[in-house]
Amino acid sequence: MSDSDQLREPIAAASPALWAALSPLGRRVAFPPDIPFQAAQARGKRFNGTIGQVTDGGGRPLALAAIEEALALAPEARDRALLYSPVQGIPEVRAAWRRWQRRGLGDDAPASSLPLVTVGLTHGLAVAADLFGGEGKAIAVPAPYWGNYRQTFAARTGARVLPAPAYRDGAYNPQAVCEALAGEPPGEPAVAIVNLPSNPGGYMPTAGERQALCAALLAEAERRPLVVLCDDAYAGLVYEPGVPARSVFWDLAGRHPGLVPVKIDGGTKEFSFFGGRVGFLTFPFAPGSEVAEALESKVKCLVRSVVGSPVATSQMLLLRALEAADVEEQVAAVRRRLERRCRVLTAALAGVDRALLRPLPFNAGCFALVELAPRLDPEAARRHLLAEHDTGLIAIAPSYLRIAFCSVKADDLPALVANLERGVRELAARG
């Protein structure tokens, strides 16, 4: 029996839907009994000649002074930052991130695994694409969506991205994913991406919309095995009072045997650590359970074959933040600055000429989306704003411009909106 065959039983027993939804690659991978496996067994031996990293022979790195001196960490933490991370991530980081994910959830929160560390959030998506994508697999995505989904799922694995309108009559559409899947044969496994707060939308659903979204997803799971990838890149960045900030993952885990939510999050936005590339992949199963262990073996194989191991340096820096006594306040301070920008931008956009552009609702994350009037090309608008108004925005086909208020001063936002409106007016006048 091969290693991967051994993983079938624990997965299929715990969740037949999950086994059904695995791609051919996802089914066949298993962490091989290779160097990291053998090295893990040799840990603590008097003579350990297993691992190909340069140490003093007592487990400490022989680092270059130029690199070591730039890390103001306690000696032991610094050593760990310079040596290889375990393929699944540094244990303390995984445990601390799990506590962070589950803070405030209460004792009856659903099960969740120890998060597996990835190289930033995108890598978590790429691992999920390997596990659940594959030739012809249906991936439902509310549109407009982050363009990289297309590369990660379709270009690389051959999956079919099915877009469906995230907005209807200018309001959030909780049925989008299920509308996208309506044409798929019943019984056929599918993947749905739920990215809330959203990119490019900057939207987090109200309590009522969230309920409608979850009901639609649970109904879809009656029709087919459904993996819901919760892309929680913008977790916590919710600015509207009364709108629930928690991940939709917690509303879906353990709710239906046909629905498997997977949580993909990271330090990138939530801890404002963009350059560090620390992401996490979490399954809705208890730590140490057979199914969690089997999935961990598969993810480790995929991580090892693409990046070797995740970034130890960034993990130790993130751990320092997670262990700070005032971590919640440090994170909240960044959120408050974004909240102010969100308010200022909302006010500035309130006055724009609706015949030219219409702001879509936004209350969260890093972005706002404006829809241009029919016949106006967003790419032409983007170039015109760059060339004539010293203003850079992102064009999203067929009719949107995205404003990243996360990287603009609050005081600059009114002028940015004025430039936007002026530029679009000029474009409209041209014909």
Add this chain to the structure above:
Amino acid sequence: MSDSDQLREPIAAASPALWAALSPLGRRVAFPPDIPFQAAQARGKRFNGTIGQVTDGGGRPLALAAIEEALALAPEARDRALLYSPVQGIPEVRAAWRRWQRRGLGDDAPASSLPLVTVGLTHGLAVAADLFGGEGKAIAVPAPYWGNYRQTFAARTGARVLPAPAYRDGAYNPQAVCEALAGEPPGEPAVAIVNLPSNPGGYMPTAGERQALCAALLAEAERRPLVVLCDDAYAGLVYEPGVPARSVFWDLAGRHPGLVPVKIDGGTKEFSFFGGRVGFLTFPFAPGSEVAEALESKVKCLVRSVVGSPVATSQMLLLRALEAADVEEQVAAVRRRLERRCRVLTAALAGVDRALLRPLPFNAGCFALVELAPRLDPEAARRHLLAEHDTGLIAIAPSYLRIAFCSVKADDLPALVANLERGVRELAARG
């Protein structure tokens, strides 16, 4: 015409063999005119609302104090360590690494591109596997080889790994790659991995063996388009006087139209920065040439779709080392420590009972390989050494144990070898 069609002409014009050797995925990828593309165009604009990273609105990060304080870098370098890296890598890091790669080569050195930054060396191999692997593609690898090649090339892309003996009668075999390819139909493109200094062998060929290796590869390029992936993980770590230390890449670049060497290296071993995950991928074409730009577009698409962007934090730390006035001396100091261990291990192994185990030649890198006597199982030997002799080594089928002298004190190596010999003797006595 799609973006990827536009890349065909510059590649095929500069190197028909390279175009012929690209996988279906490698042919179709191109960096999309997506967010990073649009953000790059907006750089320097008065209002820049393109990019989804949290800044103060003036380009500086809003980092958490806990993370920022742990980086003892000058303020500007620290800011760059905390924000996104460009997908291709930080320009100063790429330029500095290229100077490092080419130091001491002289004015007539072959062309080489600006290195593209990857997440450690393994990720460089994975990008190359995406570009040149694919269903059924022949990948020739001298055996025994690093097991992860199998995951990266075969499990992920469907390529066929063709092993051939790296040693013959206890000596290095420069013909291994060509022997592995002997059964492939002429004209059919193939990939060869040249990993020197080698893992698990710890061997760097003598000048004569290097000449034979290059002659064999050039002859193979007469028969088929041949991509030679130079896995230079252990670059510079050569301990035997008179053995050339430079990468085989420099002996192959520009030598034959049918042979395309690709250099894959990184800061991991060479700069003893294991936890940082900074690797590089370099093509044998001049910076700014049309073919180099076209390949850069393809690599950027593959990097973006899997990890978003490479690690800025580690790049800035590596840059600090590359810019140190005494960088050569800092790197040489680590090499000298490994050189001493290599000498001590050679001496210790000289006395072992050849009826039990035979050391293969080693003079470089991090490892030594011993071949067990026929009928002795290396996995059984590994477990016995773990259980009874407090000694961890790596078992490699069918008959080898690998000793990582890079992570053992020189003074411990004689005792490790004594344990090894005793353990193997006990195993042999059991029958």
